[in-house]
Amino acid sequence: MSQTTLGALPQSASTVRDWFDLLKPRVMTLVVFTGAIGLFIAPAHVNPLIGAIVILSIAIATGGAGAINMWFDRDIDAVMRRTASRPVPAGRVAPVDALAYGIALSVLSVCLIGLATNWVAAVTLAFCIFYYVVIYTMWLKRSTPQNIVIGGAAGAFPPIVGWAAATGQIGLLPVLLFAIVFFWTPPHFWSLSLYACKDYGAAGVPMLPVVKGARHTRWQILIYTILLTAVSLTPVMIGLTGPIYAVAAALLDAGFLVLALRVLRDRQDATGTSLTGDKPAKQAFRYSLAYLAALFGAVCVDRLL
Numbered sequence: 001m002s003q004t005t006l007g008a009l010p011q012s013a014s015t016v017r018d019w020f021d022l023l024k025p026r027v028m029t030l031v032v033f034t035g036a037i038g039l040f041i042a043p044a045h046v047n048p049l050i051g052a053i054v055i056l057s058i059a060i061a062t063g064g065a066g067a068i069n070m071w072f073d074r075d076i077d078a079v080m081r082r083t084a085s086r087p088v089p090a091g092r093v094a095p096v097d098a099l100a101y102g103i104a105l106s107v108l109s110v111c112l113i114g115l116a117t118n119w120v121a122a123v124t125l126a127f128c129i130f131y132y133v134v135i136y137t138m139w140l141k142r143s144t145p146q147n148i149v150i151g152g153a154a155g156a157f158p159p160i161v162g163w164a165a166a167t168g169q170i171g172l173l174p175v176l177l178f179a180i181v182f183f184w185t186p187p188h189f190w191s192l193s194l195y196a197c198k199d200y201g202a203a204g205v206p207m208l209p210v211v212k213g214a215r216h217t218r219w220q221i222l223i224y225t226i227l228l229t230a231v232s233l234t235p236v237m238i239g240l241t242g243p244i245y246a247v248a249a250a251l252l253d254a255g256f257l258v259l260a261l262r263v264l265r266d267r268q269d270a271t272g273t274s275l276t277g278d279k280p281a282k283q284a285f286r287y288s289l290a291y292l293a294a295l296f297g298a299v300c301v302d303r304l305l
């Protein structure tokens, strides 16, 4: 179905809920959390009001970028069961309105953080929006199975934004936090894509399991989880974090490695398709969310105590 055809769909009335859903609020919570931790652990005093504005700006940016993503992806979202009832493909919000809403929020977020803090934070946030909308959504998502590896960097910028807002600079610790989210994204998303894979195939999105198959994806999940373990322990190795983070990271990494191994060893047919209803992949996806939240929580506790 072409985007033009969808754009011409008759519209039914939108609700406040639709405008809220355009912001991808559930994903936003964790993105904003990582940005807030970047702000909290920075070695600078931040006025609480300014801190609240920074967190709000990251939330508005994530929401704005999400709305533009939903505008652009309305053709593929209409094909996938998971996304077909979203406000734009379901015809409750006109594509042009979703685009205008996303652009307005994106501009607002950059102005807000720039006026409240500094240009380093504003430029980093603007680049983050650009990366998610243009590099990931418009370019990589539809063109390569490495889409979420390279494009996934978009979701890794918020800790740098938070730190930059507090200090006016980009430090080594937030860069390591960026790297953690970067290496976390493939096991996070590929675990999900193992059992949501058919949808992506139908929509023509070249996600890894669609292009390379489930067996290859299982190996990639394990490889990236090992890389994630190495990266998440780097702050400990170079003395940027202390024992609280060291213990938390070691335990969380051990759990993720066990689950990634279970995904690899899941009972499967010759093509790698699960015979257990993808139970291990579902567990790994859920664990990925708890992992990132707990790891960032541990950095914060470790640095502030």
Ligand code: HEM
Pocket: 026, 027, 028, 029, 030, 031, 034, 082, 136, 147, 148, 151, 152, 154, 155, 156, 181, 185, 188, 189, 192, 289, 292
């Ligand atoms: C390119 C990178 C990523 C892709 C393709 C991706 C994709 C997805 C998908 C498809 C879901 C399923 C739920 C839904 O329908 O929205 C999901 C859930 C989720 N993702 Fe990601 N994700 C990525 C990166 C991230 C990042 C960087 C974060 C946060 C730091 C994040 C946080 C979450 C959360 C919190 C959920 C659970 C939402 C819920 O409760 O439904 N994701 N992700």
Ligand SMILES: CC(C)=CCC/C(C)=C/CC/C(C)=C/COP(=O)(O)OP(=O)(O)O
Pocket: 024, 027, 031, 058, 061, 062, 065, 066, 069, 073, 083, 128, 129, 132, 137, 141, 154, 155, 158
């Ligand atoms: C601060 C800021 C601007 C952050 C933007 C980065 C961001 C929102 C990262 C989260 C990544 C994400 C939701 C990917 C899913 O996109 P998708 O299009 O593949 O997923 P979908 O199929 O559910 O739409």
